[in-house]
Amino acid sequence: MEKHVGIIGKGMIGISWAVMFTGNGIGVKVLAKEPELGYKRYRTYYDDLVENGLVTKKQAEACENLLSFTQDYNDLKDERIIFECVKEDIATKFEVYEKIEESCENLIAIGSSTSSISPDDLAKGVKHKEKILVAHPWNPPHLVPLVELVRNDYSDEKAIGALKEILEYAGRKVVMMNKPAPGFIGNRLQHALYREAVYMVEQGICTPEDIDKAIRYSFAPRYTSIGLFDHFDYAGLDMIKSIDDYLFPTLCNAETTQDLINERFNRGDLGYKTGIGVYDWRERDMDDFRKRASAPFLEFFNWKLPEEIEE
Numbered sequence: 466m467e468k469h470v471g472i473i474g475k476g477m478i479g480i481s482w483a484v485m486f487t488g489n490g491i492g493v494k495v496l497a498k499e500p501e502l503g504y505k506r507y508r509t510y511y512d513d514l515v516e517n518g519l520v521t522k523k524q525a526e527a528c529e530n531l532l533s534f535t536q537d538y539n540d541l542k543d544e545r546i547i548f549e550c551v552k553e554d555i556a557t558k559f560e561v562y563e564k565i566e567e568s569c570e571n572l573i574a575i576g577s578s579t580s581s582i583s584p585d586d587l588a589k590g591v592k593h594k595e596k597i598l599v600a601h602p603w604n605p606p607h608l609v610p611l612v613e614l615v616r617n618d619y620s621d622e623k624a625i626g627a628l629k630e631i632l633e634y635a636g637r638k639v640v641m642m643n644k645p646a647p648g649f650i651g652n653r654l655q656h657a658l659y660r661e662a663v664y665m666v667e668q669g670i671c672t673p674e675d676i677d678k679a680i681r682y683s684f685a686p687r688y689t690s691i692g693l694f695d696h697f698d699y700a701g702l703d704m705i706k707s708i709d710d711y712l713f714p715t716l717c718n719a720e721t722t723q724d725l726i727n728e729r730f731n732r733g734d735l736g737y738k739t740g741i742g743v744y745d746w747r748e749r750d751m752d753d754f755r756k757r758a759s760a761p762f763l764e765f766f767n768w769k770l771p772e773e774i775e776e
Contacts, residue, residue, distance in 0.1 A: 466630050466631060466634060467491075467545050467546050467573075467627065467631055468490070468491055468492060469491065469492040469493070469494070469543075469544065470486055470491060470492070470493055470494075470544065470546045470547070470548060470631065471493075471494050471495075471496065471541045471544035471546070471547040471548070471569075472486075472493055472494070472495045472496070472547070472548045472550060473495075473496050473497070473547065473548070473549045473550060473551055473561055473565070474495075474496075474497055474549070474550035474551045475495055475497035475498075475499070475500075475502065475503035475506070475534075476550060476552075477506075477604060477605065478550045478578045478602060478604060478605075478606060479495060479497065479503075479548070479550035479578075480495075480503055480506040480507050480510070481510065481602075481604070481605040481606045481607045481608075482548055482550065482578075482602065482606055482607070483495055483503075483507060483532055484507060484510045484511065484528075484605075484607040485606055485607035485635055485637075485768075486531075486631075486635060487528040487529070487531040487532050487771075488514075488520070488528050488607065488635075488768045488770060489634065489635040489636065489768050489769045489770070490531070490769055490770070490771040491531070491631070491634075491635065492531045492532075493531060493532050493533070494533050494534070494535060494540065494541060494544065495532070495533070495534050495535070496534075496535055496536065496537075496538065496540070496541060497534060497536070498536060500534035500536075503534055504529075504532075504534075507529070507532065508525075508529070510605070510607060511525040511528065511529070513755075513756070513759065517763055519763065519766050520768075520770065521773060523773035524770050524771070524773050526773075527770075527771040527772060527773055528770070528771060531771065538564045538565065538567070538568040539568055541565070541568055541569055542568050542569060542570065543569075543571070544569055544572070545569070545571050545572060545573045545574075545627070546572075546573055546574050546576070546627055546628065546631060547565055547569065547572065547574070547575045547576070548575075548576045548577075548578065548600060549561055549562070549565075549575055549576070549577045549578065550578045553579060553580065553581065553582065555582060555586060555587070555590070558577065558579070558582075558587060558590060559589075559590030562575065562587075562590045562591045562597070563590070563591075566591060566592055566593065572593070572596060573596065573623060573624055573627045574596050574597075574598060574623075574624035574625075574627045574628050575591070575596055575597045575598070576598055576599070576600030576614075576628050577597065577598070577599050577600065577601075578599075578600060578601060578602060579599055579601065580601060580648075580649075580652060581647055581648050581649075581652065582599075583599075583615075583617075583645040583647065584597060584598055584599045584615050584616060584617035584620070584645055585617045585618055585645055587599070587617065588617040588618070588619055594617060594618075594619035594620075595619045595620055595621040595624060596620075596621075596624045597617060597620070597624075598614055598615060598616055598617065598620050598624060598625065598628060599613065599614065599615035599645075599649070600612055600613075600614055600628055600632070601613040601614075601615070601649055601651075602637075603651065605759070606637075608759050608762040608763070608765070608766070609762050609765075610636060610637055610638045610762070610765045610767075611637070611638050611639075611640065611651070612632050612637045612638070612639050612640075613640050613642065613649045613650055613651060614628060614629060614632075614639055614640070614641050614642070615641075615642045615645055615649055616641075616642070616645075617645070625641075629641075634769070635768070635769075636765075636767040636768060636769075660717050660719055660723070661716060661717050662676045663717075663723045663725050663726060664716075664717035664719065664723065666725055666743075667723060667724065667725050673743050673744065684696075689761065725743070729741075729742055729743065737751075
């Protein structure tokens with residue numbers, strides 16, 4: 466198995482990948498500008514892990530020794546697996562793929578962290594179409610164990626196997642899509658739920674606060690232990706059919722972004738990043754929010770941590 470990977474990009478996903486791989490003894494070289502910012506983000510994640518008693522400070526130091534940064538694609542020439550984590554712009558991704566192929570002669574696979582772009586479209590930007598796949602993690606990937614692997618029409622078993630092997634070695638739960646679909650598995654489910662939630666707010670049925678409360682204190686906790694099909698099979702498909710026949714005609718079928726979101730978008734109210742979205746974020750304790758968002762995933766922590774550095 467490969468014990469070293471390259472990562473393109475130092476955003477939340479790229480650095481979180483780096484945290485996860487180094488935390489499992491896998492060396493990482495990140496190609497990105499402003500490496501000092503990358504190191505700062507990396508250490509913030511490890512500070513949280515240390516605070517939660519999952520990693521010692523010496524283990525964190527050992528992990529950081531496996532991390533390096535560069536701004537030169539030639540420094541990636543020996544990498545055989547690359548994780549691409551640049552912005553959701555296909556032209557930008559194509560530029561990155563061209564440079565990867567020019568620099569990495571022994572490349573086996575490129576895994577894109579895209580949240581929505583089909584691997585068939587990504588394959589249009591590479592010479593070796595068999596080497597490109599989607600490897601879509603959930604944020605933050607060092608804590609959320611699921612990764613969606615999506616092949617394109619040309620993907621070969623060597624590329625698929627290399628990505629699957631290194632991800633599973635690092636404790637990830639890999640799901641493999643049989644064919645591409647926009648949004649893959651998780652985002653299709655998540656955005657179907659969000660569409661209905663927005664619809665209920667627009668129709669005056671309930672508030673965002675009550676929707677969030679209903680999710681947190683009803684079905685969401687159940688699905689950390691059993692699956693959706695587990696649940697509905699257990700309930701009985703006769704009951705499910707009777708509910709669906711009555712309920713489905715009343716559900717939202719919007720095919721474009723809804724007014725509740727468009728109005729805020731047009732005002733520049735984009736959520737946390739601007740201070741206001743559906744909610745007002747300006748007075749929120751963001752350290753508390755970040756910790757609560759991560760807390761459910763701490764029980765999945767299963768890294769193969771490198772040995773501590775002896776002083």
